[in-house]
Amino acid sequence: MTRAVAVGSGRRLRYPPLRLAAAFAVALLSLVPLLYVVIGTIELGWDEAVALVWRPRVGELLVNTVTLTVLGMVASAIIGTGAAWLVERTSLPGRGVWTGLMAAPLAVPAFVNSFGWYSLTPAVEGLGGAVLITTLSYFPLVYLPVAAVLRGVDPAFEEMSRALGNGPWRTFFRVVLPQLRPALLGGVLLVGLHLLAEFGALQSLRFETFTTAIYDSFKSTFNGGAATMLAGVLVLGCLLLLLAELRLAGRARVARVGAGAARRLVAHPLGRWAVPAIAAMVLLVLLALGVPLFSLGYWLVTGTSTAFPLGALAQTAGTSIGLGLLGAVATTALAFPVAWLSVRHLGRLSRVIERSTYIGNSLPGIVVALALITLAINVLPGLYQTTVMLVAAYAILFMPRAMVSLRAALTQLPPELDDAARALGARPAGVLWRVTVPLIARGLGSGAALVFLAVVTELTSTLLLAPIGTQTLATEFWSYSYSIKYGAAAPYAVLMILISAPAAYLLTREARR
Numbered sequence: 001m002t003r004a005v006a007v008g009s010g011r012r013l014r015y016p017p018l019r020l021a022a023a024f025a026v027a028l029l030s031l032v033p034l035l036y037v038v039i040g041t042i043e044l045g046w047d048e049a050v051a052l053v054w055r056p057r058v059g060e061l062l063v064n065t066v067t068l069t070v071l072g073m074v075a076s077a078i079i080g081t082g083a084a085w086l087v088e089r090t091s092l093p094g095r096g097v098w099t100g101l102m103a104a105p106l107a108v109p110a111f112v113n114s115f116g117w118y119s120l121t122p123a124v125e126g127l128g129g130a131v132l133i134t135t136l137s138y139f140p141l142v143y144l145p146v147a148a149v150l151r152g153v154d155p156a157f158e159e160m161s162r163a164l165g166n167g168p169w170r171t172f173f174r175v176v177l178p179q180l181r182p183a184l185l186g187g188v189l190l191v192g193l194h195l196l197a198e199f200g201a202l203q204s205l206r207f208e209t210f211t212t213a214i215y216d217s218f219k220s221t222f223n224g225g226a227a228t229m230l231a232g233v234l235v236l237g238c239l240l241l242l243l244a245e246l247r248l249a250g251r252a253r254v255a256r257v258g259a260g261a262a263r264r265l266v267a268h269p270l271g272r273w274a275v276p277a278i279a280a281m282v283l284l285v286l287l288a289l290g291v292p293l294f295s296l297g298y299w300l301v302t303g304t305s306t307a308f309p310l311g312a313l314a315q316t317a318g319t320s321i322g323l324g325l326l327g328a329v330a331t332t333a334l335a336f337p338v339a340w341l342s343v344r345h346l347g348r349l350s351r352v353i354e355r356s357t358y359i360g361n362s363l364p365g366i367v368v369a370l371a372l373i374t375l376a377i378n379v380l381p382g383l384y385q386t387t388v389m390l391v392a393a394y395a396i397l398f399m400p401r402a403m404v405s406l407r408a409a410l411t412q413l414p415p416e417l418d419d420a421a422r423a424l425g426a427r428p429a430g431v432l433w434r435v436t437v438p439l440i441a442r443g444l445g446s447g448a449a450l451v452f453l454a455v456v457t458e459l460t461s462t463l464l465l466a467p468i469g470t471q472t473l474a475t476e477f478w479s480y481s482y483s484i485k486y487g488a489a490a491p492y493a494v495l496m497i498l499i500s501a502p503a504a505y506l507l508t509r510e511a512r513r
Helices: 017-030 032-044 046-053 056-089 095-107 110-118 127-138 140-152 155-163 168-197 200-204 210-221 224-249 271-302 310-344 348-356 365-378 387-411 416-423 428-439 441-456 460-465 473-482 486-512
Strands: none
Touching: 017 032, 017 310, 017 348, 017 387, 032 046, 032 224, 032 365, 046 224, 056 095, 056 127, 056 140, 056 168, 056 210, 056 224, 056 271, 095 140, 095 271, 095 441, 095 486, 110 127, 110 200, 110 271, 110 473, 110 486, 127 140, 127 168, 127 200, 127 271, 140 168, 140 387, 168 210, 168 224, 168 387, 200 210, 210 224, 210 365, 224 348, 224 365, 271 486, 310 348, 310 387, 310 441, 310 473, 310 486, 365 387, 365 460, 387 441, 387 460, 428 441, 441 486, 460 473, 473 486
16 A cells, blocks of 8 residues: 655754765855955945945836746746646647647747747836746746656556545645645746846847846946845845745655556546647647747748858857766766755755755846856966856756656655665665666756756856856857848757757657656
């Protein structure tokens, strides 16, 4: 008989020294931008810091940022969970096709998506367009983990609930949703952090948030004090998101222990709702993929600046792929000890270390870049304008993408398997490479794919930190689109999508498994 186990907070709070040291070093790297903001605030002094924060302008930015973040998170949660339920748990035809289409928007960067909309119509400028376009870009971050959990949930729990007299909605909220909670909250957290730090799409849509204001401060007046204080407010927003997710996530264990195997899921028949469900999914695909792809095709054909410089395209594509692979491997490797510690050794210290890795993702790339430049100039001058520093920026910015996937995989892995391996005489390193890594390989692959997608399309940090002469598809696209040379920008956007597509496909395979 299968049994679900719930545990409290504390399983082995004695931390392994080597893994604790590795996790602590990763946390220190992640906190470099925060230290930069804190030191900058101290140098300003209390009076000037308060004067820079306590302004009507900051109030407007706060309202814009909070409104966008909340609406985007809610919309992404509803769309991502609803789409995952339709695809994985109903009789919706073409499950494999819909799974691929739901992950495909990750291959279209948010600033390319916004380009596709605003280059066709200025009606998308402002809050409404910002919420629409960022939601269409980021809802797969909720869809993918929720879909994976829905596919792996044992239907016996739902059947028992129905046998006890609970209806389908009550069963969903009392039985299914608690099992989805870690994946759902992790995905929503990623969406919120991305919205706090989003720059390219919002700058194009002329919707001002803290991120766009920080960029404008440095670009126009190089007002470092004002930009630092705005970044400090963003850090507070990130901390609030992390605390909210931590409180809502709880500590219930979802790993399944027991004899036997889960039965095959039985699809819920849609009946008369089949046509509306299919129509809703088609509309979602058209909005998320159809509009930007149509726009790119339109400008490729009609743009007066359209050109295909094969040498430049090949060089920038190779650079983007190389940096994407380096960033994915480095970030996933750095995230592993932190994720392992947070799951296997629940405690206050492990939670603080794990939460610290999310802070950099909420800050604009320009703040992360300036923090690393300051560190290099004052402490490590040999690293200034090197690929190592650029990859470090990617790790700081995109650590949460790898962390969420690794945490989900490790949470589903019963710790009793580690105990059994040690009881049979395996050393810790042997347990790691022979038991843990093979069983969470899918989580590692998903995390690396998510990071690769982010690195290939990263813009602001690459502009500031890339070695002299290094150009990527994202920076070239931004340069041409900012100059209103839409035809010249389109080939770089198309290449970005083509390069990102295999990573998005890998994510769909993991969801189907």
